[in-house]
Amino acid sequence: MRFQLFIPGPTEVREEVLRAQAQPMIGHRMPEFSDLFHRVTEKIRTLFKTDAHVLIFTSSATGVMEGAVRNVVQHRLLSTVNGAFSERWAKIAKANGKAVDVLEVAWGQAIKPEALAEALKRKPYEAVLITHNETSTGVMNPLKDLAKVVHEVSPDTLILVDAVSSMIGAPIEFDAWGLDVVLASVQKCFALPPGLTVTLVSHRAIEKAKTVEHRGYYFDFLTQLKYYEERHQTPATPAISLLYALDVQLDRIQAETLEKRYERHQKMAEMARSWARTYFELFPEPGYESPTVTTIRNTRGISVKDTLQELKKRGYAISNGYGKLKEKTFRIGHMGDLTPDELQRLLETLTEVLGLPQA
Numbered sequence: 001m002r003f004q005l006f007i008p009g010p011t012e013v014r015e016e017v018l019r020a021q022a023q024p025m026i027g028h029r030m031p032e033f034s035d036l037f038h039r040v041t042e043k044i045r046t047l048f049k050t051d052a053h054v055l056i057f058t059s060s061a062t063g064v065m066e067g068a069v070r071n072v073v074q075h076r077l078l079s080t081v082n083g084a085f086s087e088r089w090a091k092i093a094k095a096n097g098k099a100v101d102v103l104e105v106a107w108g109q110a111i112k113p114e115a116l117a118e119a120l121k122r123k124p125y126e127a128v129l130i131t132h133n134e135t136s137t138g139v140m141n142p143l144k145d146l147a148k149v150v151h152e153v154s155p156d157t158l159i160l161v162d163a164v165s166s167m168i169g170a171p172i173e174f175d176a177w178g179l180d181v182v183l184a185s186v187q188k189c190f191a192l193p194p195g196l197t198v199t200l201v202s203h204r205a206i207e208k209a210k211t212v213e214h215r216g217y218y219f220d221f222l223t224q225l226k227y228y229e230e231r232h233q234t235p236a237t238p239a240i241s242l243l244y245a246l247d248v249q250l251d252r253i254q255a256e257t258l259e260k261r262y263e264r265h266q267k268m269a270e271m272a273r274s275w276a277r278t279y280f281e282l283f284p285e286p287g288y289e290s291p292t293v294t295t296i297r298n299t300r301g302i303s304v305k306d307t308l309q310e311l312k313k314r315g316y317a318i319s320n321g322y323g324k325l326k327e328k329t330f331r332i333g334h335m336g337d338l339t340p341d342e343l344q345r346l347l348e349t350l351t352e353v354l355g356l357p358q359a
C-alpha cells in the first residue's frame with residue numbers, strides 16, 4: 001500500500017531522490033568516492049555559510065548524540081529536558097559515565113533563557129545539551145536566545161544541539177549564534193531515507209576534543225575529521241547509496257533556497273495550527289509551536305489509533321502522541337519536501353475521517 005508520510009520522521013522521499021540511490025556501487029577507497037564525499041560535505045558547508053567542520057556519519061542521530069557527549073565532555077554537563085528526545089540525550093550522557101545535571105520543564109513547555117542562565121550560574125559546565133525542536137511535544141526551544149545566555153553567563157561552556165527535526169526546516173545560524181555541535185539525521189527535514197547524520201562542529205569543539213579521553217571509536221570526531229581532511233574519506237564503510245541521494249537532494253535544496261524552504265515550513269505549520277485550533281487545541285505552550293511538527297491535544301476524546309488506521313486506507317500517515325502522550329495528543333509532521341497543497345489535502349481527508357464539518 002502506498003501512503004504519504006505526514007509523520008515527524010521518516011518523511012516523504014521524492015522519486016528523484018529515491019532513484020539517486022540506485023547508481024552503481026563504488027569502493028570507499030576509490031577516487032570516485034572521495035569526489036562524492038568532498039562534494040557533499042562542501043555543499044553543506046556552503047548551504048550553512050560556515051567554515052566550521054562538517055562531519056557526516058553513517059548512523060541515525062542517536063549514535064552522534066552519544067558521539068557528541070563523548071567527544072567534547074570529559075566530566076560534567078548540563079542537559080535541558082522538555083520531552084522524550086531531550087530526555088534521551090540526558091540518558092545517553094549518563095550511560096557514558098558523564099556527570100549530568102538536568103534542567104527540566106514540563107512536556108509542552110519550552111526551555112527559557114532565564115532558567116538556563118540560573119542553572120549555568122550554579123556550577124561550571126563543559127557543555128550544555130539543547131534539543132532545538134522537541135519532536136515528541138511539538139515545541140521549538142528558542143535556540144538563539146538560549147545560546148546567547150550561555151555566551152553571556154558561561155562563555156567556556158560548549159553548546160551541543162540536537163537539530164534532528166529542525167535543521168533545513170527552520171533557521172539555524174551556526175556561526176552567528178556561536179554553536180559548537182549541531183547534528184541532524186537525514187530522514188526528517190532533509191527528506192532522505194534514514195541512515196546518515198549531518199554534524200556541524202566548531203573549531204573550538206575540535207580543540208576541546210583533543211583534550212578529552214575515551215572519545216570512543218566509531219564516532220571519534222578527530223578520526224573522522226582526519227580521514228576527511230587527508231583523503232576525503234571516512235574511517236569505516238559509509239552508506240554510499242545514501243550519499244548519492246544526499247548529493248542530489250542538496251542540489252534541490254540549493255535550488256529552492258533555504259529561505260524559501262523555511263517559508264514553506266512556516267506556511268504549512270500555520271495551516272496545521274489553524275486546523276488544530278478549529279477542531280481541537282494545540283498542545284505546546286503558545287509562542288513556541290514548532291514549524292515542522294504540530295502536536296494537537298485530543299480534546300474530543302477520539303480514538304487516535306482508529307483514526308490513523310482510517311487515514312492510512314485513504315493514503316496518509318500521521319502519528320499518535322509520543323510515549324506518555326499517546327492518545328492524549330496526535331502529531332502531524334509537515335517537514336522535508338511536502339507542500340502546502342499536499343498538507344491541505346491531508347487536512348481535508350482528516351476532517352472527513354473524523355466526521356467533522358469542513359471549515
Ligand SMILES: *Cc1c(COP(=O)(O)O)cnc(C)c1O
Pocket residue numbers: 009059060061062063085131133134135162163164165185
Ligand atoms: C527523530 C529524533 C531523534 C532520533 O533520531 P534518530 O535518527 O532516530 O536516531 C532525536 N532527536 C529528535 C529531536 C528527533 O526528532
